[in-house]
Amino acid sequence: MSTENDLSQSFGARLATKMREAGPVCVGIDPHPNLLAAWDLPDSAQGLEKFGMTVLEAVGEQAAAFKPQSAFFERHGAKGVAALETILQEAKSAGFLTILDVKRGDIGSTMSAYAESFLTPGAPSEADAITLSPYLGLGSLAPAHELAVKHGKGLFVLALTSNPEGASVQHSQNAQGQAVARMIAEGVAQWNQPAREAGLMGSFGLVVGATIGSAAQDLGLDLGAVNGPMLAPGVGAQGAGGAELSQVFGHDLSLVLASSSRGILKGGPTLAGLQAAFADTLAEVKQAVGC
Numbered sequence: 001m002s003t004e005n006d007l008s009q010s011f012g013a014r015l016a017t018k019m020r021e022a023g024p025v026c027v028g029i030d031p032h033p034n035l036l037a038a039w040d041l042p043d044s045a046q047g048l049e050k051f052g053m054t055v056l057e058a059v060g061e062q063a064a065a066f067k068p069q070s071a072f073f074e075r076h077g078a079k080g081v082a083a084l085e086t087i088l089q090e091a092k093s094a095g096f097l098t099i100l101d102v103k104r105g106d107i108g109s110t111m112s113a114y115a116e117s118f119l120t121p122g123a124p125s126e127a128d129a130i131t132l133s134p135y136l137g138l139g140s141l142a143p144a145h146e147l148a149v150k151h152g153k154g155l156f157v158l159a160l161t162s163n164p165e166g167a168s169v170q171h172s173q174n175a176q177g178q179a180v181a182r183m184i185a186e187g188v189a190q191w192n193q194p195a196r197e198a199g200l201m202g203s204f205g206l207v208v209g210a211t212i213g214s215a216a217q218d219l220g221l222d223l224g225a226v227n228g229p230m231l232a233p234g235v236g237a238q239g240a241g242g243a244e245l246s247q248v249f250g251h252d253l254s255l256v257l258a259s260s261s262r263g264i265l266k267g268g269p270t271l272a273g274l275q276a277a278f279a280d281t282l283a284e285v286k287q288a289v290g291c
């Protein structure tokens with residue numbers, strides 16, 4: 001179904017509603033081999049599927065979104081990808097939002113095929129949104145943007161990533177002194193113009209790590225002007241918490257979708273353990289965001 005002209009049904013609007021209702025926490029589904037072992041699951045496609053299904057069952061409606069990390073499924077080839085597809089389909093039928101973490105980015109003609117793989121309704125790996133890398137030029141992502149608009153899907157573009165190495169590229173400046181990350185933020189802000197005019201949160205967000213300190217302010221990024229969700233990984237296992245979120249996002253905390261994987265997953269394998277770890281993360285994030 002095309003939602004091109006119905007922005008109120010688009011990913012951004014649906015995510016904004018979930019963030020208000022449930023609180024702004026995204027749960028990463030990252031089945032690391034050591035977590036599978038700790039959960040007494042085999043490092044196999046069946047183990048991955050059980051892992052993902054357990055996370056969905058434990059946290060369910062309480063999360064704003066789930067973010068499966070494709071890499072851990074691709075490790076197991078076609079069977080691992082089939083497990084990922086099962087988890088995505090289960091989340092969809094339960095009405096949970098999914099952000100598939102695939103970090104794709106390629107020349108336009110190829111980008112179009114990647115976008116179709118994940119954003120076409122009915123595709124085996126359909127998700128509500130995907131993560132994208134803009135380092136072949138933000139313009140190379142245009143086919144994904146067009147398809148996302150057509151189907152009411154979302155995109156999260158890497159702007160200031162949580163890893164320390166990201167700065168060497170993302171903080172680089174052009175001849176006018178504008179940082180790469182700032183140019184990306186301004187481009188994504190343009191994608192959200194129709195939603196801004198409609199008074200809605202846009203479907204096109206940035207990835208801004210919760211570990212980056214004052215980088216967004218130092219580089220002159222106007223995150224509020226992007227008017228899209230700010231996916232903030234780095235909460236939990238990478239050391240960030242409420243104080244770091246406040247420092248990174250300042251006045252723009254209302255757009256933050258904090259993401260934690262291992263910090264929550266270490267609570268498993270029991271449903272109660274996962275729920276307790278999720279509740280701790282949610283409480284800390286809510287306090288920082290003030291909701």
Ligand SMILES: O=C(O)c1cc(=O)[nH]c(=O)n1[C@@H]1O[C@H](COP(=O)(O)O)[C@@H](O)[C@H]1O
Nearest residue numbers: 069131161162207209233237238260261262
């Ligand atoms: O796009 C991402 O989600 C992402 C971007 C980034 O800058 N840093 C980052 O850690 N991530 C992803 O977020 C997840 C973090 O996992 P934990 O460190 O276990 O919470 C991993 O799947 C990463 O690939």
